[in-house]
Amino acid sequence: MQLIFEKGREGRRGFKIQRSDVPVKATIPANLKRKTDNGLPEVSELDVVRHFTTLANKNFCVDTHFYPLGSCTMKYNPKFTEVVSRIKGFEDLHPLLPQLSGGGILTQGALELLYHMEQLLCEITGMDAFTMQPLAGAHGELTGTMLIAAYHRARGNKKRYILVPDSSHGTNPASAAIAGYEVIVIPSDETGVMDIDEYKKHLNKEVAGVMLTCPNTLGIFNPRIKEICNLAHSVDALMYYDGANLNAILGKLRPGDVGFDIVHLNLHKTFATPHGGGGPGAGPVGVKEHLSRYLPISKVVLRTDGTFFLDYNYPESIGYIAPFYGNFGVIVKAYAYILLLGKEGLIDVAEKAVLNANYVRSKLKKYYKLPYNRTCMHECVFSAEKQKEKGVSALDIAKYLIDKGIHPPTIYFPLIVREALMIEPTETESKETLDNFISAMIEAAKIAETNPERFADFPEKTPVSRPDEVKAAKDLNLRWRKE
Amino acid sequence: MEVRDGLFYTKEHEWVKIEGNKGTIGITEYATHTLGDITFVELPSIGTKISQFAHLGTVESVKAASDIFSPVSGKVISSNEKVVQSPEILNSSPYDDGWLVVIEMDNVEETKNLMNAQQYSEYIKNL
């Protein structure tokens, strides 16, 4: 399909710009003027609408397809949350208003929303204070590692390391490195959780913190989690909870109760804000009281007269990690979602998410290797090792699923499982959707048994099949140029 | 998986062929096999001084990016332009046409810190 740049005609206009109503024609000095062509398309409004609507039709999306992507929590994105985020009183609000003298009164609704959201998240996670600033999960992780650094700096501790399990998401060690720490990877044991003996071996006075997901990326809950937290605290190391898997434990377990000092959440996962093709997300961070002084500024504070204001007076704060108060437009959606679901709705989320994942696990374990044969939580990890013996990889199975109109599960993650297939159905999927997926997976296993060479052709029903990624990386073509 | 005799090897899967005080360096077939189709190679410029086991360059494939570490100390006196133009040579000929740099060595004794072919074969068997 042609690019928007290849469409249109010279001189064609799209959007009609208003005529100037001021009697002025200003100029810029010649040496400061742009002399090059800005290279933008010359298309009509209909050209633009047709082009992008056609592009949209080439995508899978949650509104049309099942997405059992492990670690992503691709649940249904409620439409009413889109409506509320668009309300003019939210959408048109300039972020600098509350920073003007007399401006706080102009944004009381927004400040109240942020304040209540923080309170709700504290209660959900068992933490004492939250910052809504981080603009994505990884951004939250970076904030968390910087809070760890601020804590130790204030105490004069000389700390060098952050411990992560080998099943961790790549953003964990990446974030730790940016905060100036060296990462030590702790292997998992044969039950799939972090090996406690290896952990103890590496836990010394130079360890600043430990980053864990719970349940872990295998969907397995580590029952010794409290012990792990206590051990860390005994060397004045902080415990960081990666909230990517919160969907499994809503209302059942709170990281703050168990011993975690810092938590980040992914609003675009657990709290149903849309993934938007890769973003925007939001990754708020919660802390226990002893760390709240280091949280980014500003903070929303409630006065005794019932009004809200922005407080910047936190001399030990790590500063600004975002330009303002976070991805407000995303936060509004998550806030509305929490209010709608309420206590019983959130608990129901965890229960049905875990039910769905275990149902899939139970049905597929006869056909795919299950490296950890035990109850899982909201996601389960299979290995396509058996199929690989016939030459069919996890990638091949993924391509087959695309032909069946199902978005593949996460593949090749976590790294500790060979030919990993990580399946997270989420709670919003019905039994018949799961059964359809299970049938497709069983079919794939059967074809791998009898006709493995077929997989090289998959997907065969899509307009595009197996783009050459080696060529993409070698013959870099990252933008279009006019000939 | 070829492990060539007469070369010395590092834990990070580099090989070095010693001829007098010159060392020709490359990466092993084990490395290229693990990386997959190599898409990009970055090598140091001529004249760069390097220590044993220090960072020499980078090799990238679609699924991984790996640092290359120098098996020996010395000065880079030659680098393989062909491999930079056509990284796939590393996959087809890791020990011959896929050589990366030649180093004028500071100290030939350094090879005692490296593995020989037999030791390297044992090493990769246990990975």
Next chain:
Amino acid sequence: MNYTPHTEKEVKEMLAEIGVKSIDELFSDIPENLRARSFNIPQGKAEPEVVNHLRYLASRNSTALVYFIGAGFYQHYIPSVVDSIASLPEFYTAYTPYQPEASQGWLQAIYEYQTAICNLTDMDVANASLYDGGTALYEACMMAIRINGRKKIVVDEGVNLIYWTMIQCYISNLSLEVVKIPVKNFGVDRERLFQHMDENTSAVVLQNPNFFGCIDDYSDIVEYAHKKGIVVIESVYPISLGLIKTPGEMGVDIAVGEGQSLGIPLSFGGPYLGFMATRKEFVRKMPGRIIGKTVDRKGVDSYVMTLQAREQHIRREKATSNICSNEALCALRAVVYLSLLGKEGLQEIAQLNLDKAEFTRQQLEKIPHLRVFRDRPTFNEFPVILPESADVVVNKMIAKGFAAGFPLGRYYKGMNRCLLIAVTEQRTKEEIVKFAESMEAVLCS
């Protein structure tokens, strides 16, 4: 219940298949003593109740004020087509395009966005977006350090102070030095800047138009920097590129900026859009996702995420950045906006902004004791020096229905009487005249 579709019968069937008697059993791995100590979330509500509550909260925010405030974030008109395309569920409920066969629409849209950003800035390659202009600026600094291995960053004071504060925060745990060069008469003090640009300097960071709205040509700084192996980073306001000299024309190495003005609502601080573009020799040092064009196994043109080997999911602690989620939907808005405006449209919008700002200056100049800054050319934003505290004036102007500007004394010592005023194409002649009249009334009272 809400979005979970399970009937009682289905739950029974599923439990039977799993081999447990109740859902509770599935949580038996969590010992009793670890269970949530409390979960005092209010009871769930129905959609109308939640919507009403949110409308109530929104009503407690003022949207009646006429904005003459910018300071990096501008109220431009967002064409309806931008909203309608970004509302297509096939775009907004889709996932990151890791499976190319299921995401050719998204991948091509981002490839087009990358192209648009390159054309806008006159650079060779762009990434698929970063969180916002501030994190983009920080990432550009890290990129410069990867390029030349040096440890000092020199930042002009004309760069948005919020971004300066963010950079300081991010690098606080790394052994890097950041130096700020004070402006001279609201512009770059080249003498002082050059003094600090030495062999230890990794990058010099500039903004155009700068925070005070002033436009400049940084070609001379680029020339000087390149002689010393210093990377030049420019943060640029995209709408201004309809008229002003581009980063590419000046020879800048990395162009970044805030893309909010390209069809993204102000939304009280986010989501926004960080764009980044660079020269082709630096592409492998660039963070974030990048979409590339290739062919599939049948030779059909297709798009994929490429150069992923640098990213966190592969490189982990050695990654170029920890970024995972980006601002894809905002990038989509930007490319739709730029396509709609098109070649001439962007020039016209920029001209409108320029003209209305000039008209505003002329109206304000009539006010006694108010000095409009004219020593340097500006785009759609400019400082004025008032006879009294800008904070106080802004406060009084709110009562008159205007967000009169940003009081520079909030960020800069000694600028208590300076007000930064922004004028976009959204401001009508009537609003501007009324603004000037109100300003006069406030100052002469």
